[in-house]
Every structure is written in structure tokens, then in C-alpha cells.
Amino acid sequence: NAGVTQTPKFQVLKTGQSMTLQCAQDMNHEYMSWYRQDPGMGLRLIHYSVGAGITDQGEVPNGYNVSRSTTEDFPLRLLSAAPSQTSVYFCASSSWTGKNYGYTFGSGTRLTVV
Amino acid sequence: AQKITQTQPGMFVQEKEAVTLDCTYDTSDQSYGLFWYKQPSSGEMIFLIYQGSYDEQNATEGRYSLNFQKARKSANLVISASQLGDSAMYFCAMREEIFSNDYKLSFGAGTTVTVRA
Numbered sequence: 001n002a003g004v005t006q007t008p009k010f011q012v013l014k015t016g017q018s019m020t021l022q023c024a025q026d027m028n029h030e031y032m033s034w035y036r037q038d039p040g041m042g043l044r045l046i047h048y049s050v051g052a053g054i055t056d057q058g059e060v061p062n063g064y065n066v067s068r069s070t071t072e073d074f075p076l077r078l079l080s081a082a083p084s085q086t087s088v089y090f091c092a093s094s095s096w097t098g099k100n101y102g103y104t105f106g107s108g109t110r111l112t113v114v
Numbered sequence: 115a116q117k118i119t120q121t122q123p124g125m126f127v128q129e130k131e132a133v134t135l136d137c138t139y140d141t142s143d144q145s146y147g148l149f150w151y152k153q154p155s156s157g158e159m160i161f162l163i164y165q166g167s168y169d170e171q172n173a174t175e176g177r178y179s180l181n182f183q184k185a186r187k188s189a190n191l192v193i194s195a196s197q198l199g200d201s202a203m204y205f206c207a208m209r210e211e212i213f214s215n216d217y218k219l220s221f222g223a224g225t226t227v228t229v230r231a
Contacts, residue, residue, distance in 0.1 A: 031217065042118070042205060042221035050216050058218070090159060092219070103149070103219060105159035 003027070006091050006106035013081040013113045021076040021109050023091035029104070031094040032074040036060065036087040037108075043090060049074055081113045117141065118206050118222035126228050127196045134181070135191040135225045137206030143167075147209040148189040149219070150180065154202040162204075165189060193227075201229045 007022045025032065033048035035058075045058030049068040063085060065077040074093075078085060091106040119138045127133040139148065150162040165173045165180045173180040181190040193200055206222040 033219070035221075040123075040223055042120075042223045043207075045218060045220070048218070056216070059220075088157070092159075094217075094219075102161055102164070104161075105151075108157050108159075110157075 004091055004093050004104050004106040006089075006109050008109060009107065011109060011111050013078070013111065015081060015083060015113060017081050018077070018079050019081065021078075021089055021091075021111075023074045023076065023106060024072050025074075025091075025093040025104070026072065027093060027095065027104065028071060029093035029095045030071070032068065033058070033092050033094075034064070034066065034074070034076045035090045035092065036085075037090060038087050046076065046089075078111075083113045085111065086113045087111060117210075117220045118208055120206055120222035120225050122225045123223075124226040124228070126230060127193075127200075129198060129229055129231050130195055132192060132194045133196055133227060135193070135204050135206070135227070137189045137191065137222060139187050139189060139206075139208045141187075141208065141210055143210050145211060148180070148182070149207040149209065150178070150189075150191045151205045151207060152200075152202045153205065153224070154199075159205075163191065196227075196229045198229050198231060201227060203227075 004025045030051050034046040035043040037043045044060050047066040049055045089109045092103045094103045146167045148165045152160040163175045163178045165182045177194045179192045203224045205224045209219045
């Protein structure tokens, strides 16, 4: 089925380790974004991209890097994991076309940093 | 500053009754979009309904309707005839255009709805 695919679904990291959360979409959406969800705070925007080669910071970008070399992929990199980055991460994509500029979300990655 | 405010952390509703979830927003843009998403305990984000700032009529999607009061900057979600499967967290979100073709989607803190049999 078409949609947004996130991997892995679960991950445990030690403080200081690095890793990449993968996100891929097959809907040819221009817009992709990463959010983190923490209890009582809703979803907060980390980084986003309006097209291949273009990225920008969201509300909480510190500690995260992104790149967008293709329309389909938008990986999120944690360079040196910290316990404060324990969260659930969602990737979302959207197109400019359509009635509601609908955002499609991946199933999420639950990350624990110990 | 908080752009999306959901003042009800949790709500209980009796099965088959209607429930209204409050959402207020803050923007100076004339063009924006308002969304509601449902997040069940399984964790996925499910799109429910959308209202554009220029839409004159309130959006409806099945048992979901959005009570849009532009002057009050309010976009409340009404779920009619609640079902046990409606028990979930509900998020209000707003899409703003930062500049041409550059958008941001901001979320409220969410409201947990529990439907009682």
C-alpha cells in the first residue's frame, strides 16, 4: 500500500551513540517533515523539507540533522543521542495539491536513550 | 507562544452520545488550514477532518464535524453518536504558510477521549 514507511519501529540507544531514522514515501509528495511526540506536548516539528535538496529547521531542531537527496527519502540523524531525545518520532509527507493538503503519517519510531 | 490550544486533557463520554473537543488557534495569516487527527492506543495518526480558512461552510466527514468560528479563532471537533472505537487521543493542528510553498503544521497537546459503554 502507498504511504509513508518508517524504520525501525523500536530502538534503544546508549547515550552518545548515533543512528539514523529512515523515512520513505511513494506518493511523490513534495513536502516531508519529522515530528517528535512527548507526553502532554503534542507533536513538535523537528525539521522539514519542501523538496529535494531543501531542508529547514522546525521548532526543536537541536541534536538532529536531516538531508533530502531524493523526493522519496527523508532520513533523520541523531549524531550523539541524549536521554532527552527519548520520544516517539513521526515522519509525515504532504502534497500541495488536493483539497486539504492532507498529511500522511508514518507509523512512528519509539526511541529510548539510556 | 502556543499556536494551538486544547484545554481539555481528558474527557469521558457515554456510548451513543455526542462529544465536543475544543480547539483554539493563533495566527495572523489570512490563509491557513485546520486539521483534526485521531491517535488510538496503537499509535498511528489518522486524519479525520479539514477546514480551510476560506471555507464558508463547516466541514463534515461522517460522524465528525468541525465547528469553525473564525472570528473567535475556534475549530472545535464534534463527534456524534460516540462508539467504543472512538476512545483515543485527538489532536487539533494548524497549517500555516511561512512563505510561498513553505508550510508548517503545528499541533495542540491533545485531548484523550474515553467512551464508556
